[in-house]
Amino acid sequence: MRTETGSRTATLSDVAQRAGVSIATASKAMNDRDDVAAATRTRVLAAAEELSFTPNAMARGLLAGRTGTVGLLTSDLEGRFVIPILMGAEDAFGAGQVNVFLCDARGDAIREQHHLKALLSRRVDGIIVVGRQTDPRPSLGGDVPVPVVYAYAPSDDPRDISLTPDNVTGGRMAVEHLIACGHTRIAHISGDPAYAAAQDRLTGAREALSVAGLELVGEPLFSAWTEHWGRDAAALALQRHPDIDAIFCGSDQIARGVLDTARELGRRVPEDLAVIGYDNWTVLAENTRPELTSIDANLQQLGRRAARCLFDAIGGDAPTPGVRHLPVKLVIRGSTIERR
């Protein structure tokens, strides 16, 4: 409020007065209703312009029963998942059409309840709940008076609508790609086995192997989603099974560690050893040597889909409940295919 000229924000009544019409007429003119004389409309619009009138969305919402706002309730501290989803949602809603309240519950159920209450009291038209893992999370419950869509982390209640990336297919695609590149001695290094993501990706990997009549080399190595573990696990795996010619990693962080170890052991990537990551976290994947092939969960699209689902639900035609697994994509870089 740099230039506080003593004047409060202009209201429709100010505009009407300045244009010399009634409030009702001004309203119609502003909203492009067709029962207004062209001349009148021009006059009203001019007045609005001069007063830099901005309609009060609250007053409007009070009447309409809808607010044109949506809540995004996340527990994804780092914003790695929530940001693309937010962008997708903005895309789907159309910039400026709908505004998004972003609330970070920080993984705390109490705080989540607080935020939920606040969102409801602001009369959001719907809520998207974003988790940071693909494990099912507790449902907000059935008594939330607006539609809810769960993104990334599905709800544990099948009556809710959930959208989550298809990790099984992702795992399958990763291994299919390795096989297509001619590799047959494939190992798997992943993170915390308690994560659904870890299990699902492994499941997909095994499907692909089995179709090709192959098996994983050694047991999958599970521990943490870190580069440290990637380095250690790669050393271990390559020592136990020196004939490994490809490693499917459960995350890009792990893959980065694997690449480091490969380099230290003198394995050429991708000639001697192909490496594929997961998540396509570009700050990691584009900075390795060679750059890292990875599976991208297509989160922005997931966000768009979530927004569209929410839209439909708000509009009244509720999408069929349940968990929908959205397609992921393979991003090929130098760690699996030799550049020339």
Place this chain on the structure above:
Amino acid sequence: MRTETGSRTATLSDVAQRAGVSIATASKAMNDRDDVAAATRTRVLAAAEELSFTPNAMARGLLAGRTGTVGLLTSDLEGRFVIPILMGAEDAFGAGQVNVFLCDARGDAIREQHHLKALLSRRVDGIIVVGRQTDPRPSLGGDVPVPVVYAYAPSDDPRDISLTPDNVTGGRMAVEHLIACGHTRIAHISGDPAYAAAQDRLTGAREALSVAGLELVGEPLFSAWTEHWGRDAAALALQRHPDIDAIFCGSDQIARGVLDTARELGRRVPEDLAVIGYDNWTVLAENTRPELTSIDANLQQLGRRAARCLFDAIGGDAPTPGVRHLPVKLVIRGSTIERR
């Protein structure tokens, strides 16, 4: 809306009716005003509970003139800066007290105007503008009817209130630390020299050197904020000046590249070569070998400060305009001090 029991959301009038009191009394009871009989209050609260009544913040805002919402207008696609700032803002406001509309303009001025209009029409009480560089950005202008605070990227108009990390001091602290560790042959590798951040950090570094009677070894090497450049630049610098014993890097990405090259050239870190980064981007800094000492811009605190500034401005006592440079902090890890 899983259990749509045909009932629209309960209103205060429903509560009043159920409790057998007037709307006004119900309102008072709900808002803890003291001119209500204890028994009545209990009855009203019970009724509210049973109807799971949530006050309509819009109706309330319409009356109060304030909405308890704030807009966060960003152009920081990746969310690297905006997320900690958002969290800091939530902290300062108190969870659930204030809600934040997050809008991503994606660096597009048109889209920014759209979002600004939308925020104003939602009658946010104030706006925080977050940029993704520390270079001054165009002001929203003086005719925005609510207080605006610029965070990370300052406004180019000195009449605005801007909070930005103190990069000069950051640069100074980095080099002071290297000197304190006994290094004297210090080089600087940084990113795009067109960034104010690059220049400011260099300025601070030179100040620290000059105080110690030292000079940078060679000219600072500028190019891109990438690991690739870090690798190449380190090779170049160490070839030209083999006696370099410390490198101050303009970003953690660059530092990561530098560490890779050091390892390849057989330089022991930190014994032969100390390396310090900038940003304290933990996914990078905590995964190098050794882990990376870095300067942390304290963004969450910056967010809190921004929120508090905005609060004050909303409250009427406008903080003094201008650019405030907030303190950064040194995070020491193994790349500058040997672990034992």
Place this chain on the structure above:
DNA sequence: CTGTTAGCGCTTTCAA
């Protein structure tokens, strides 16, 4: 202590 009344800014019948 409680209820009545008057709006906040806007849209929407319904008359004129």
Place this chain on the structure above:
DNA sequence: TTGAAAGCGCTAACAG
């Protein structure tokens, strides 16, 4: 075509 009036859900005087 325009305007007067009602009311969205709530709070804040002011009487009772």
